[in-house]
Amino acid sequence: MPPEPPVSQLERVALVLDALQLEGFLTLTEVSVATGIPCSSAQRLLERMVKLRWLLRVGDRYELGARLFELGSEAIRNHWFYRIVYPHLVELQERTQLIVHLAYLDGGDVVYWEKLSGSMGVRVPTRIGGRQPAYRTALGKALLAAESDRCLEHPAFNSMKRSTPATIIDRDELTREVDRVNNDGVAFDHGEALVDIGCIAANVHAGHASTSDGYTTTAAISICGPLGQIRREMINSVRAAANQITRAAAVNPMIDT
Structure with a gap:
């Protein structure tokens, strides 16, 4: 109809x-x-x-x-927040040699804002402007953890579907996972979106502002690669990059001071 x-x-x-x-x-x-x-x-x-x-x-x-x-290209490259974030993404990619993503939350999906390819030859089928269900990704879990509980009431989480055997498809399990991310400050994807591909993500904040979409978090960053190449010490690299970005973007130039 x-x-x-x-x-x-x-x-x-x-x-x-x-x-x-x-x-x-x-x-x-x-x-x-x-x-x-x-x-x-x-x-x-x-x-x-x-x-x-x-x-x-x-x-x-x-x-x-x-x-x-x-317009789309200019919106990506000339956004004030992107200009702050980009050097930190490059540094994170150089430090870990893995794929680095920047993404934001749109309803029940994450939308990829930037992608820097890794140096280990691994290919991951993500693209700038592309979408993934938030429940399948470390980026999505990080973004959901930073928002209010009502984000988990989005219809997208009523009928979650497996992408791999590891995908979370139970609403209560997703809620527990988001709570854990809140406690730890980082989110993980253990082959939940793609078999044998793992990610570590953390959210990053811009200066507090009242936004039309109602979200409080600007974006999240992640590193992504084969599960065997995701090392525990990389957690600190992601945390450090997220903290540096949040400090650098503490003042939102769109808000009168």
Whole structure:
């Protein structure tokens, strides 16, 4: 059943972008079906978005345009918090030789903000802008531990599915794991997202602020690699990097002082 027609033009734009992000490219008719926007209205909207370079039309199909790629890249690289974090990520990668991630929480998922490849040749199928269910990852556990208990009430945690035999799929077990992270200050993934791949993560804070998403934690960082290469002393490296980032980002420039 198609969605109810959106009320505002801005809502229509958001639905079009969401549909194209999911499908890659769509015809006018497919956009109309996916969004609930009547074809005549959708055609006018799509052509306006093409003129703004938000979309690219190829034949009779539409895809995301160059302007969105430009904005997305700038949003990642020029964000004030990212500029503070990046040197610490590089230092952590050099110290551990493992893959380093920076991610934030969005509903029941973690979204990868940055990924630095390790020096040991291991490949992990994560990408900047990609998502993973929070319950499967050390990053997700670290972020959930830093937020209020209501985050664990998200519908995503009502039907958790295994990615590997080690994946946590029980709500009570996840709650206990998040409590343990709160006590220890670090989170672990023991092959729960990918077989034989482990991670250590810790959350990092920016200056306290009232945010539109209601979250208090800015992000989390992690190291990731084969379980056999995750050594206990690396825990201190992750903790130290997280503490350094939190101290460096203690003042949020978006807040009047």
